[in-house]
Each structure stands twice: as C-alpha cells, then as structure tokens.
Amino acid sequence: MGGWSVPHMLRGLVILNALTFLLDLSSRGFAEQLLLTQEGLEKGQVWRLVTFLFAREASAGIGMLFFFFWMCFTWMIGDVLEREWGSFKVTLYIMLPVALLGAVVLAGLAPGVSSGYIYYSLFFAFATLYPDYELHLFPLPIPLKAKWIAWVGLGFILLGLAIDRQGAGVLVASFSSYLVFFTVAWLEWFRMRRQVRANRARFRGDDE
Numbered sequence: 472m473g474g475w476s477v478p479h480m481l482r483g484l485v486i487l488n489a490l491t492f493l494l495d496l497s498s499r500g501f502a503e504q505l506l507l508t509q510e511g512l513e514k515g516q517v518w519r520l521v522t523f524l525f526a527r528e529a530s531a532g533i534g535m536l537f538f539f540f541w542m543c544f545t546w547m548i549g550d551v552l553e554r555e556w557g558s559f560k561v562t563l564y565i566m567l568p569v570a571l572l573g574a575v576v577l578a579g580l581a582p583g584v585s586s587g588y589i590y591y592s593l594f595f596a597f598a599t600l601y602p603d604y605e606l607h608l609f610p611l612p613i614p615l616k617a618k619w620i621a622w623v624g625l626g627f628i629l630l631g632l633a634i635d636r637q638g639a640g641v642l643v644a645s646f647s648s649y650l651v652f653f654t655v656a657w658l659e660w661f662r663m664r665r666q667v668r669a670n671r672a673r674f675r676g677d678d679e
Contacts, residue, residue, distance in 0.1 A: 476559035481549025481593070484565075485542050487525035492538060496529035503528075508583035509576050520573045524565070524586045544606075545590060548597045555600060564596065564648040565589065571644035580640045588645030591628070595621050595649050599656075 477483070495502040505526035511519045530538065553561050572584050594617075597604075602618035632642060643650075 476557070476562045478558045479549070479553065480558065480562050480565060481552075482546055484525055485546050485549070488527040489542060491525050492527040492529050495527065499529070502526045506583055506585065507572060507576055509579060510582070512573070512577055520569065523584070524569065524589070526586070545593070548593055551597060551601070552593070560652075564593070564652065567648045567651065568592065568645050571647050572641065575640050575644050581638070584641050584645075588628075588642060591624060592646045592649045594624070595646070596652065599649075599653055 491502055491505065503526075505519065505522035507519045507523035507526075527538070529535075549561070552564075556564075568589050572589075575581050576584060598617035598621035602616065602621075604617045605614035606617060606620060607614055608620070628642065632638060
C-alpha cells in the first residue's frame with residue numbers, strides 16, 4: 472500500500488513546523504491562521520485539517536532553543552518509526568487522529584485543537600518499541616530511558632484530564648493510533664505477566 476503513504480512524512484512536518492515558526496516570528500499571528508478551529512472549518516477553510524500539524528507559534532529565547540531540540544528529536548523518531556513500520560504505517564498513524572480531531576471539532580466537542588497530543592503519541596509509540604533507549608533531555612545532564620519519560624508524560628496528561636474533563640474527546644482522538652497499534656500488544660503483555668506469576672506460584676507450591 473505504498474501508494475497511499477507519504478515517505479519521510481515526519482521529516483516534512485518538522486521542516487514545515489520550522490518554516491511556520493520563522494514566518495510567525497516575522498509576522499505575528501500567522502500560525503493562528505493554520506490552527507484547526509470550528510470557526511475556521513465553518514468558513515470553509517478546510518486546509519486547517521492539515522495545516523494545524525505544523526501551526527507552530529514562534530517564541531524567543533529559551534523557547535526557541537527548546538523548539539530546536541524538539542525538531543531534532545521528532546526527526547529522529549520519524550526515521551526510527553519508518554524503519555520499524557514502513558512509511559504507510561507512519562502515515563496512517565498520523566492521519567487517523569487528524570481525521571478524528573476534525574470530526575471532534577466539527578461536532579462542536581472542542582472549539583479548536585492543536586497537534587501537540589499527536590506528537591506526544593508518536594513519542595509514546597517510540598517509547599513502547601524502544602523502552603530502554605536513553606535520551607538526554609535539555610537541560611538535564613543525565614540520560615533518561617524513554618519509558619520513564621513516557622510514564623511521567625502520561626502522568627501530566629492524566630492530571631490535565633482530571634482538571635479539564637472536557638478534553639477527553641480530544642485526548643482519545645489524538646491517541647487513537649496508539650490505541651489501535653498497541654492495545655493488542657499490551658493485552659498480550661499483561662496476559663503473559665499473569666501467566667508467569669501463576670507459573671511461579673505453582674512452582675513454589677510444588678517445592679513446598
């Protein structure tokens with residue numbers, strides 16, 4: 472199904488995010504015209520269904536530095552996932568939540584959404600596939616495993632959801648690809664864990 476894929480899609484999105492960042496830096500408010508909003512869609516601005524993926528508002532100083540590290544990190548994740556899955560699956564992983572978020576906005580469940588959770592979901596996919604991969608998070612001087620960063624990130628996401636439960640639809644839509652790609656794998660992992668515990672308990676009983 473390669474004809475339905477976009478090779479190196481995340482590389483392209485990183486470049487477009489950088490261009491939008493620079494354009495918004497020179498002309499404040501430019502990125503707002505690309506965000507996915509109900510008002511914009513009702514006016515027929517259908518391009519927002521795609522452009523919100525790279526609607527990056529500019530920030531100076533330390534924000535610019537963090538954005539640079541985000542670009543490098545996202546580029547790396549995209550290359551890793553494409554080697555693991557192929558370009559079709561990466562394209563599907565990104566476009567499924569895009570379609571669902573568009574439905575959420577059109578249904579009036581959210582006045583507007585950003586692409587932040589989609590990129591978080593991509594990192595969660597990376598951390599699930601490579602949990603022990605060590606990352607250096609600026610400005611921390613020590614390497615951290617991807618799985619621990621993912622767990623901490625999940626904690627903050629759930630905390631935000633507890634504060635604002637109206638964002639549940641946006642959260643589920645943004646993480647829809649992760650749920651589709653990994654739910655079966657997680658269920659199998661829990662089943663195997665239970666089986667291992669049961670076997671250990673049986674062996675201890677036999678020894679006694």
